[in-house]
Amino acid sequence: MATLTILPSGKTIDVGEGTTILAALLSAGEPIPHKCDGNAKCGSCHIYVQEGRKGVSKIAREENERLDSIVGVGSKSRLACQAKVLGTENIKVELLGFGSGL
Numbered sequence: 001m002a003t004l005t006i007l008p009s010g011k012t013i014d015v016g017e018g019t020t021i022l023a024a025l026l027s028a029g030e031p032i033p034h035k036c037d038g039n040a041k042c043g044s045c046h047i048y049v050q051e052g053r054k055g056v057s058k059i060a061r062e063e064n065e066r067l068d069s070i071v072g073v074g075s076k077s078r079l080a081c082q083a084k085v086l087g088t089e090n091i092k093v094e095l096l097g098f099g100s101g102l
């Protein structure tokens with residue numbers, strides 16, 4: 001279990017190990033786009049992990065390739081549908097409020 005803090009709303013929720021950040025955000029009622037339903041194909045679920053990056057699963061090849069094609073990607077970027085909560089560290093994510101333009 002880890003606590004997920006969501007910016008900009010400031011909401012905090014408890015998330016179980018193995019849950020994707022996308023699933024956690026949706027269950028919290030956050031307006032996160034997910035056009036490809038979590039298949040690392042659309043990039044619309046792009047978020048920034050502001051804190052607790054070690055508490056999230058590593059970036060796999062598919063996610064990396066998709067991130068490479070998105071505008072505005074930085075070192076904190078993740079696809080919410082691919083990043084799983086490990087439960088080892090609390091996490092703070094920032095919703096970007098815009099799609100990737102794909």
Ligand code: FES
Pocket residue numbers: 033034035036037038039040041042043044045046066079080081082
């Ligand atoms: S929902 Fe499409 S890449 Fe995450």
